[in-house]
Amino acid sequence: MSSKAQPPRSRIDEIDRQIAELLTQRTLAVQELGELANVDSDATMLKVGYLGSAGSYSDLTLTKLFTQRGQLKFHRQGYESLTKAVDALESGQLDYTLLPIENTIAGSLNETYKMLEQRQLSIVDEEVLSVKHCLVGLPGADAAALRVVRSHPVALLQCTTWLSSLQGCITEGRTSTVEGAESVIADNDPLVGAICSESAAADLGLEILNRDVADQSHNYTRFVLVARESETVEQDVPARISLILTVNHRRGSLARCLDAFAQRGINLTKLESRVKADTPWEYHFYLDIEGHSADPQVIEALGEVTSHANTLKFLGCYPRRGITGDQQS
Secondary structure (H helix, E strand, C coil), X not given: CCHHHCCHHHHHHHHHHHHHHHHHHXXXXXXXXXXXXXXXXXXXXXXXXXXXXXXXXXXXXXXXXXXXXXXXXCEEEEECCHHXXXXXXXXXCXXXXXXXXXXXXXXXXXHHHHHHHHCCCEEEEEEEXXXXXXXXXXXXXXXXXXXXXXXCHHHHHHCHHHHHCCXXXXXXXXXXXXXXXXXXXXXXXXXXXXXXXXXXXXXXXXXXXXXXXXXXXXXXXXXXXXXXXXXXXXXXXXXXXEEEEEECCCCCHHHHHHHHHHCCCCCEEEEEEEEECXXXXXXXXXXXXXXXXXXXXXXXXXXXXXXXXXXXXXXXXXXXXXXXXXXXX
């Protein structure tokens, strides 16, 4: 029987059934589209590597930095060493890696400078974190009774004076401040403590035995964000340029390089020398200057520096985020 021959009520019921089936198919299609969108979103979401795990100072810095960059959604991947994090970046597993580069108490981090020298990395951003070290232990533990305190070696170095006041206590290095705190949980020993952030202590359920145990009240760590390729910085954004320089042995070569910046009013914010591993008594010089790579004065200065240098490695031009005192937070 044709549809026209069917009674009106039957035709309406048949149409309703077809509509319901089509709506069901549409719902399933929407769900599949959403799942595909989620998969695509995961695939395109930025992947950023850092040292340690949730609650580490590097992790806290990522939150601060990417908030300023306006990139609130990204995937974090913690690593047990900076070398592994950089390896993952170079192999394409990551889009960025965050590296601590210097601390106001402990000074420069040799491992980071070595990787900037030897790897093909571009600095694309920076951030400064105010570091507040806490001595932590199991609930009910007594700081005076501790016999072992664990943390990252740089964190322990920042707290040398305070730790020396703990009689009969030794320190043990760990790959990160969080790993030191986690080992307290694993050992379940009230005589073992750690130095870490308040955030890490809260996440792990550890008790804060003492706050602000760093040797200086103003304890800041500067981090750099590195990528495989450089990124463009808008010319109206205050910028910093990082360089690695080697000079020839002619007398005054380094002075001429530095004068190239001074004569053009370019502020030099960092100058540090390091022995070349393969050539004793010869040095690399690490420089930070304030300025944009597109500035004609900067271009002129770099051209003059090149004429006095054996090598000049451009590490990156990136936003300047308060390292010299314009922001300490």
